[in-house]
Amino acid sequence: MSRSESPLVREPSPDEGYTYMHRAFLQAFITHNVLTAENIKPILASIMTAHTASPSDPNRPWTPGDVTPPILTSTIQTVNAKLEPYDLEIRSQKSQHPPRSTVYALVNKTSDSLTQLATKFSAAEIAYIRRVLDYMFDTNNSRTREVCAIRHSEASQLARVRRTTRHSQPHVPDNDDEDDSPPQHQDTGISIQEADNLLSTLVSQSFFQKSHAGYYSLAPRALMELRAYLKETYNEPASAADGEDAVVRIRDCEGCRDIVTHGVRCDNRDCGVRWHDACANAFYAGRRRQGGRGCPTCGTECSGQVFVGERADRVAGNSRRSAVQREQDGEE
Numbered sequence: 001m002s003r004s005e006s007p008l009v010r011e012p013s014p015d016e017g018y019t020y021m022h023r024a025f026l027q028a029f030i031t032h033n034v035l036t037a038e039n040i041k042p043i044l045a046s047i048m049t050a051h052t053a054s055p056s057d058p059n060r061p062w063t064p065g066d067v068t069p070p071i072l073t074s075t076i077q078t079v080n081a082k083l084e085p086y087d088l089e090i091r092s093q094k095s096q097h098p099p100r101s102t103v104y105a106l107v108n109k110t111s112d113s114l115t116q117l118a119t120k121f122s123a124a125e126i127a128y129i130r131r132v133l134d135y136m137f138d139t140n141n142s143r144t145r146e147v148c149a150i151r152h153s154e155a156s157q158l159a160r161v162r163r164t165t166r167h168s169q170p171h172v173p174d175n176d177d178e179d180d181s182p183p184q185h186q187d188t189g190i191s192i193q194e195a196d197n198l199l200s201t202l203v204s205q206s207f208f209q210k211s212h213a214g215y216y217s218l219a220p221r222a223l224m225e226l227r228a229y230l231k232e233t234y235n236e237p238a239s240a241a242d243g244e245d246a247v248v249r250i251r252d253c254e255g256c257r258d259i260v261t262h263g264v265r266c267d268n269r270d271c272g273v274r275w276h277d278a279c280a281n282a283f284y285a286g287r288r289r290q291g292g293r294g295c296p297t298c299g300t301e302c303s304g305q306v307f308v309g310e311r312a313d314r315v316a317g318n319s320r321r322s323a324v325q326r327e328q329d330g331e332e
Ligand SMILES: [Zn+2]
Pocket: 253, 254, 255, 256, 257, 258, 275, 276, 279
């Protein structure tokens, strides 16, 4: 059927239903892992051209400029409605680093989404990824030093298993009777070369990102996909029975409510306020007339120089780093 015979659809709406156009759009996500708005527009324009005439001129194909935010939004809504039963969803998040482009990814909605990686990686590799995440969000994420990233040398040291990790060990059912599978904790780790290859693969799949200074951190795709997992694994609710306070290691931005692994924190160490750089700048620029940089929660004047992310490691300096090194060496 030639394009001139196809009906003139000005704009698809969510109730138009799921068509092969949406299927092609979904396929683009499966192929590319992550897409920015700039990547999506030409892809959607070419898919639309096969489906309908251009909204602005029926005699020409769709251009990326024809893919307006409402069209993008309604297309994603239609695809997500179809994906709902499969616990999959196209989500978007702004990059924490400039330029703050919006990144879209097809993500798993289940909180044990790390287990979903099992289709791509071996059990020993998944166990290694858990050790790396433990290092990022526990070892390298203390009250005074929220790095939330890991240097390459640290990641290499985690290839071999040295000790049980505190947080992300697979859940062992309380009722042993129901689980007669053999114990799975004979994990001896992977080689340093295998760890290096795995880190490169995770970077190429937009799951990890590597900074110029050599730190690995979670890329937007992983932050979207692992959001629930990270909070369940590393945040601990207060326990009235033990009199323990809640431990919050994974914090959301005061501005946009996405997780902050790279940004700034309130100068008051006891305050939970975290910001992405751009979100803090936008907030304080809007309040410039009132003067000052008071924290919206505790009122502390904030310097903007107390960091979350690898900058926190550089500020903490070498003395603390060597202390961590000594501690590790002592445990060998
Ligand atoms: Zn933010």
